Amino acid sequence: MEKLGCEKKLINVTNDVSVIGSGPAGIVAGISAREFGAKKVIIIDRNNWIGGILPQCIHDGFGIEEMGISLTGPEYIDKYVEKAKNLGITVMKETTVLKINNELEIFAVSRKGLMKIKSKSIILAMGCREKTRGNLIIPGDRPSGIYTAGLAQTFINLYNIMPGKNIVILGSGDVGLIMARRLKIEGANVKGVIEILPYPNGLPRNVVQCLKDYNIPLLLSHTITSIEGKDRINKVIISKVDKNKKPIPDTEKIIKCDTLLLSVGLIPENEISRNAGIILDDSTGGPLVNQYYRTTIPGIYACGNCLQVYDTVDLLSIHAKIAGKQSAKNAIKGKNHNNYAEKNIIVKPGTGIKYIIPQMINKTGIIDFSFRLEKPNKFSKISFELNKNEIFRGNLKYSNSTGIINMKVKIPNYSPKSILEVILNE
Amino acid sequence: MRKFQIAIIGGGVIGSAIARELSKYFLDIIVFEKGSDVASSTSKANSGVIHSGINSPPKSLKARFCVEGNRIFHQLAKELSVPIKWTGKYVIAKNEEEEKELVKLKDIGIKNKVMGLRLIETDEVNFNEPNIKCKSALWVPSAGITLPYQLTIALAENSVMNGVKFLLETIVIDIKKNNNYFEIKTNKGIFKSDFIINAAGLNCIDIVKMLEEPDFRVYPCRGEYLVLDKKYAFLIKSLIYQIPQEKFGFLGVHITPTVDGNILLGPTSEYIAEINDTRTTKQKINILLKEAKEIIPIIKDKAVINAYSGIRCKIYPPEYDGISDFRIENSRVNPGLINLLGIESPGLTAAPAIAKEVVKIISKNIVLSKKTKFVSKYDKYIKFSDMTNERKSKMINKNASWGRIICRCENVTEAEVINALSNPLGAKTLSSIKYRCRAGMGRCQGGFCTQHIVRIMGEEFNLDITKINLKSNKSNLFIGKTRV
Ligand SMILES: Cc1cc2nc3c(=O)[nH]c(=O)nc-3n(C[C@H](O)[C@H](O)[C@H](O)COP(=O)(O)OP(=O)(O)OC[C@H]3O[C@@H](n4cnc5c(N)ncnc54)[C@H](O)[C@@H]3O)c2cc1C
Numbered sequence: 001m002e003k004l005g006c007e008k009k010l011i012n013v014t015n016d017v018s019v020i021g022s023g024p025a026g027i028v029a030g031i032s033a034r035e036f037g038a039k040k041v042i043i044i045d046r047n048n049w050i051g052g053i054l055p056q057c058i059h060d061g062f063g064i065e066e067m068g069i070s071l072t073g074p075e076y077i078d079k080y081v082e083k084a085k086n087l088g089i090t091v092m093k094e095t096t097v098l099k100i101n102n103e104l105e106i107f108a109v110s111r112k113g114l115m116k117i118k119s120k121s122i123i124l125a126m127g128c129r130e131k132t133r134g135n136l137i138i139p140g141d142r143p144s145g146i147y148t149a150g151l152a153q154t155f156i157n158l159y160n161i162m163p164g165k166n167i168v169i170l171g172s173g174d175v176g177l178i179m180a181r182r183l184k185i186e187g188a189n190v191k192g193v194i195e196i197l198p199y200p201n202g203l204p205r206n207v208v209q210c211l212k213d214y215n216i217p218l219l220l221s222h223t224i225t226s227i228e229g230k231d232r233i234n235k236v237i238i239s240k241v242d243k244n245k246k247p248i249p250d251t252e253k254i255i256k257c258d259t260l261l262l263s264v265g266l267i268p269e270n271e272i273s274r275n276a277g278i279i280l281d282d283s284t285g286g287p288l289v290n291q292y293y294r295t296t297i298p299g300i301y302a303c304g305n306c307l308q309v310y311d312t313v314d315l316l317s318i319h320a321k322i323a324g325k326q327s328a329k330n331a332i333k334g335k336n337h338n339n340y341a342e343k344n345i346i347v348k349p350g351t352g353i354k355y356i357i358p359q360m361i362n363k364t365g366i367i368d369f370s371f372r373l374e375k376p377n378k379f380s381k382i383s384f385e386l387n388k389n390e391i392f393r394g395n396l397k398y399s400n401s402t403g404i405i406n407m408k409v410k411i412p413n414y415s416p417k418s419i420l421e422v423i424l425n426e
Numbered sequence: 427m428r429k430f431q432i433a434i435i436g437g438g439v440i441g442s443a444i445a446r447e448l449s450k451y452f453l454d455i456i457v458f459e460k461g462s463d464v465a466s467s468t469s470k471a472n473s474g475v476i477h478s479g480i481n482s483p484p485k486s487l488k489a490r491f492c493v494e495g496n497r498i499f500h501q502l503a504k505e506l507s508v509p510i511k512w513t514g515k516y517v518i519a520k521n522e523e524e525e526k527e528l529v530k531l532k533d534i535g536i537k538n539k540v541m542g543l544r545l546i547e548t549d550e551v552n553f554n555e556p557n558i559k560c561k562s563a564l565w566v567p568s569a570g571i572t573l574p575y576q577l578t579i580a581l582a583e584n585s586v587m588n589g590v591k592f593l594l595e596t597i598v599i600d601i602k603k604n605n606n607y608f609e610i611k612t613n614k615g616i617f618k619s620d621f622i623i624n625a626a627g628l629n630c631i632d633i634v635k636m637l638e639e640p641d642f643r644v645y646p647c648r649g650e651y652l653v654l655d656k657k658y659a660f661l662i663k664s665l666i667y668q669i670p671q672e673k674f675g676f677l678g679v680h681i682t683p684t685v686d687g688n689i690l691l692g693p694t695s696e697y698i699a700e701i702n703d704t705r706t707t708k709q710k711i712n713i714l715l716k717e718a719k720e721i722i723p724i725i726k727d728k729a730v731i732n733a734y735s736g737i738r739c740k741i742y743p744p745e746y747d748g749i750s751d752f753r754i755e756n757s758r759v760n761p762g763l764i765n766l767l768g769i770e771s772p773g774l775t776a777a778p779a780i781a782k783e784v785v786k787i788i789s790k791n792i793v794l795s796k797k798t799k800f801v802s803k804y805d806k807y808i809k810f811s812d813m814t815n816e817r818k819s820k821m822i823n824k825n826a827s828w829g830r831i832i833c834r835c836e837n838v839t840e841a842e843v844i845n846a847l848s849n850p851l852g853a854k855t856l857s858s859i860k861y862r863c864r865a866g867m868g869r870c871q872g873g874f875c876t877q878h879i880v881r882i883m884g885e886e887f888n889l890d891i892t893k894i895n896l897k898s899n900k901s902n903l904f905i906g907k908t909r910v
């Protein structure tokens with residue numbers, strides 16, 4: 001147990017369900033927990049606004065599948081925030097969670113002081129952060145003018161600040177694509193989007209709506225091999241890459257610019273999960289969960305981008321609802337009894353599969369799987385093999401991206417310690 | 427034209443250490459630094475190791491000042507509240523050939539009066555450092571680690587408290603010698619001074635040239651590093667060095683923990699043409715990762731959060747590297763010009779000892795009288811994350827901004843950012859905040875905190891956002907507002 005030595009100094013709170021993060025995942029999960037019977041639900045967020053990343057996503061495209069209309073980020077989240085208010089859910093803003101532990105205690109801090117929050121269930125909904133230049137180890141100088149795409153979006157959309165004029169974007173992730181268009185609209189000269197893969201990384205609709213419609217060049221199978229500029233960035237050197245993503249000699253080209261945006265991937269935010277002893281999946285970057293989105297610590301659930309990086313908010317919300325519902329059930333039942341080690345199936349990504357969620361199952365019946373392929377595939381089949389016996393075979397639609405795929409599969413009776421392997425058959 | 431007794435050129439660790447040592451005496455001192463903050467050159471980009479003295483030739487100034495500097499650090503770090511850890515160092519041998527080198531190193535160490543050296547077997551190494559692969563090692567208990575930029579900042583700001591004047595973004599352009607004083611031309615006007623202390627690091631030769639024909643050259647030699655995420659801190663506790671062997675411009679990777687819990691891989695060693703070419707290169711990055719994996723196989727590429735490089739100021743050509751030494755001397759042609767030349771590694775370790783040497787040189791020329799009211803303690807940058815819960819609560823009660831986390835990776839609060847921005851040097855770049863309170867130094871590299879820092883700069887300090895710089899005065903962050 002952790003030694004505090006000054007319990008009196010802490011503000012103590014007790015809840016049924018505490019949610020960390022007020023993005024769409026946190027709000028939706030919180031609402032669902034309340035609707036399924038949890039009495040006292042609070043949502044904690046370190047920002048001074050509610051909604052996580054959405055208030056800065058002023059473009060539309062949210063809720064298409066879920067609600068059948070295309071909303072902007074702020075519009076989408078407002079619908080839920082309204083509902084949360086009506087249900088009496090408290091949101092604690094400007095409150096940072098520093099630590100959680102396996103006794104389901106949350107240690108947080110705000111301008112009011114340090115807090116200890118006890119809960120019957122905790123939902124992790126911390127979102128994700130962007131990969132930086134350091135993660136890619138791009139060689140060269142270290143000047144100003146290099147931003148992650150999301151940070152540039154924050155400055156433009158929330159602070160009305162223009163980061164630069166002549167822009168190069170590395171990575172064709174959705175945030176980068178959306179920012180290419182956004183910067184163009186603000187009058188910047190977007191010189192191109194550079195992508196190391198032979199196909200774009202973002203959603204096909206974003207490639208069309210953000211690049212093609214605005215005549216912004218997309219350079220596939222290219223990468224930046226050097227950044228130059230002593231004070232502010234003044235150019236990047238790009239190269240073609242081969243099949244193994246290695247730069248091909250003598251294909252270097254110089255692009256002059258004063259700004260480089262990086263849209264090279266998102267990393268689920270799980271420092272507090274890791275420190276609590278929750279086991280993370282190396283491929284998703286998020287916690288290992290079962291079909292109820294419960295992590296390896298009983299009573300702690302995970303959803304949203306801290307579980308896996310979602311392409312759209314729609315599927316994210318559907319999953320967050322389940323996490324919320326289960327956290328409420330757990331809170332009402334009291335102690336969470338079924339521990340992980342007992343009679344479960346381990347789910348493994350096989351050939352061609354990058355990752356799959358849930359990674360563990362401990363019930364029979366219909367299970368909702370979400371997974372990604374290692375690379376885009378044409379008309380292939382996916383088979384689910386329980387202890388080497390195929391229990392399900394699904395057809396994949398043609399796709400030129402590696403978006404999340406959803407499949408419902410009926411799990412039959414099984415013996416303890418079974419293995420379910422998911423394989424791509426071309 | 428203001429007149430000073432001492433003008434120091436360069437606000438690196440050397441110039442700042444000298445400024446602080448001299449501020450113990452009744453003297454009128456000014457420091458010129460061309461960067462937007464102190465420690466803006468080599469003094470921020472090194473390994474941060476407090477060396478023991480086993481690597482310097484016996485009887486050299488390097489050996490003498492290194493061993494003496496190492497001793498002074500025990501007290502100095504406490505006075506200035508600069509974090510220091512006496513981790514010790516293992517120089518590892520991978521085969522029998524290298525084991526012979528260990529014996530030689532140990533002998534040099536003994537000659538240099540380095541205490542506690544011991545040759546040890548793999549088992550003992552692995553007992554303390556289970557992740558290291560080696561045949562045997564030399565244990566050097568007196569080596570330690572510190573934060574070089576924080577040290578330089580504390581030295582500089584403590585001297586300001588003791589009456590030294592620091593001018594940032596002030597470049598010395600020319601110097602003239604008049605009868606018994608120097609006339610120093612800068613972009614901020616002309617200054618007079620009795621003494622000039624040339625602590626301009628890689629630019630030391632340029633300062634000399636302003637007054638006389640130099641009898642040396644500068645051979646810049648770059649060292650590249652990779653920084654690993656804190657979650658790999660468990661890999662090592664001590665410094666892990668290899669036997670120095672020059673191959674492909676490479677010393678054999680050093681694996682160095684930092685006080686903050688990151689790990690550094692590097693430095694490489696490569697002679698380059700330009701003194702300010704601090705680029706990192708793909709080739710060296712690959713070598714660093716490859717060599718590090720040979721010693722610690724579980725290191726992964728994805729552990730890297732940043733890369734940087736620093737440049738050694740060598741004043742001997744590569745072939746004489748083994749015997750090169752510092753030069754600390756009062757110019758014969760222009761007495762009163764005190765030159766510090768070739769202050770490469772272990773210059774950080776040696777800095778406090780070098781500072782005492784400079785005081786000695788000056789005391790031969792003027793009578794120094796000690797201040798009775800010298801303030802030796804400096805403790806401005808207290809950290810929220812270091813506090814007990816009780817203290818945290820107290821601080822928040824007094825000032826609510828201690829409860830507002832601005833940097834999610836390092837848990838830095840708004841109060842700390844405001845404190846960093848109100849530094850006595852007047853440094854106001856994003857880097858100057860980062861080096862004072864760590865905001866932006868963690869795994870997200872400023873992704874979260876930058877917007878809050880910019881907001882605070884605007885709201886609390888009334889700074890024009892288009893004038894906010896990353897590090898130098900030309901490294902603007904923004905070009906303006908989207909709409910007016
Ligand atoms: C630029 C961009 C454009 C997108 N465009 C679309 C689109 O057009 N259509 C679509 O459907 N989807 C889109 N998405 C995808 C999806 O909607 C978002 O990724 C979604 O907002 C993720 O929700 P979340 O709740 O998991 O995370 P977030 O929205 O990131 O929320 C996480 C919250 O947790 C808080 N938090 C984290 N750690 C702590 C802590 N320790 N203490 C307190 N609080 C903490 C954070 O401050 C944050 O507020 C877009 C995403 C981005 C980034």
Ligand SMILES: Cc1cc2nc3c(=O)[nH]c(=O)nc-3n(C[C@H](O)[C@H](O)[C@H](O)COP(=O)(O)OP(=O)(O)OC[C@H]3O[C@@H](n4cnc5c(N)ncnc54)[C@H](O)[C@@H]3O)c2cc1C
Pocket residue numbers: 435436437438439440441458459460461464465466467468469470471472473474475476477596597598599625626627628629630648649650693735736737738739769770771772773774775776
């Ligand atoms: C890769 C590397 C690793 C190292 N590792 C270690 C280590 O682990 N331990 C150790 O003890 N030592 C180490 N060193 C050595 C140590 O970093 C240096 O010896 C030390 O930082 C030198 O400090 P300085 O003040 O002389 O130089 P600098 O820090 O370069 O300071 C000189 C300053 O002078 C300013 N200046 C120059 N010209 C002018 C002008 N005309 N007008 C105004 N200002 C001017 C510059 O802007 C600069 O800030 C390492 C060095 C390198 C390169």
